[in-house]
Amino acid sequence: MGTVTAFDPVVEHERTRAALADVIPRLVRLLREVPDRNAASGVPVWTVGDVGAHVAAVYLAYCSLAFDDKAVDWDSVLPPGGGSLGERVTAMNATAIGLFGDEERARLGDFVAERGEAFLRGTEGFAPDTPVAVPWFGRDLTLAVLTGLMLSESLVHGLDIARGAGLPWPIAPEEARLVLGQTMPTMMTLALDTTKARGVTLALDLVVKDGPRLAVVIDDGAMTVTRDAPPRAYDCRLTVAPVDFLLVSFRRTPIWKAVARGRMRAGGRRPWLAVRLGELIANP
Known part of the structure; x- marks a missing residue:
């Protein structure tokens, strides 16, 4: 499980675009096949319809950002005075699920198809x-x-919808590897709980099976995550299977289950420090 692949940012970006192009029609079919939008979903406080509305709002927002088309008035969505990352994301989520009423929720598949295709078309090249x-x-x-x-x-919210609707939703290891490689170096640093991380010193070698290798370094409330970092001494190494780590990171699978299945293994001179990573990353 310790092997890694070479990283070419242009090639990997195109592979991520291709994976998204494959997932969009799957997500559209899933949204259209949901038998009961009022059923509980994989997100405890949301129904299946709520999750679908959230995903549609994500597609709306990301298209707006990519094209700068002013489709969303962000000043009316975000909390006044900035707020913490958690507060800002919570405000976004609360607004998102209210954007689509019952009539619109019946056509979420069409909306996601249109916006997903527009995003890929508009950002091509x-x-x-x-x-x-x-x-x-x-x-x-x-x-x-x-x-x-x-x-x-x-991928993750598709799983939430599928769990509530009783429908299949496989996530391929390659899809998870692309998410981890493209997003984790940035998003882990943004999600660091700086209060909890104050006074903490930790260097962790995060190895994704057949995928990215990340040097995660925390030093007194600050974090850096570097892909393909030069050799250095680490406190511990965390070797993970991509899908399991993706779902553990998003709190969709308990960490004990991934460990019990051999999908996450800690090693190195201080392996017990690997558990600190999850404790220090906020989950807005």
Whole structure:
């Protein structure tokens, strides 16, 4: 499980776009086949219809960001005075599920199909490092990260919908590898709980099976995540299967289950420190 692949940002961005292009029609079919939009979903506080509305709002928002088409008035969505990342994402989520009423929720598949195709068409040919301003994160992200986030939202929330609807929703290891490689170096640093991380020093070698290798370094409330980092000394190594780590990261699978199945293994000179990673990453 310790092997890694070479990283070419342009090639991987195109592979992520291709994976998203494959997932969109699957997600559209899933939304159209949901038998009961009022059924409980894989997200405890949301119905299947709520999750579908959230996904549709994500597609609306990301298209708006990529094209700068002013489709969303962000000042009316985000909390006044900025707020923490968790507060901003919570405000976004609360607004998102209210954007689509019962009539619109019956046509979410059509909306996601149209917006997903528009995103891929409108961003075709752009460099992966093209900056995109993301108001709820309060900073620019690259187009590569934004595309990876669209893929992760589609995969994870597709699973939430499928669990509630009793329908199949497989996630391929390669899809999970692309999400982890494209999004984790940026999103882990954004999601760090700086209060909990104050006074913590940790260097972790995160190895995804047949995928990215990330050097995760925390030093007194600050984090850096570097892909294909030069050799250095680590406190511990965490070797993970891509799908299991994706679902553990999004709190869709308990970590004990992934460990029991041999899908996550800690090693190195201080392996017990691997558990600190999940404790220090906020889950908005």
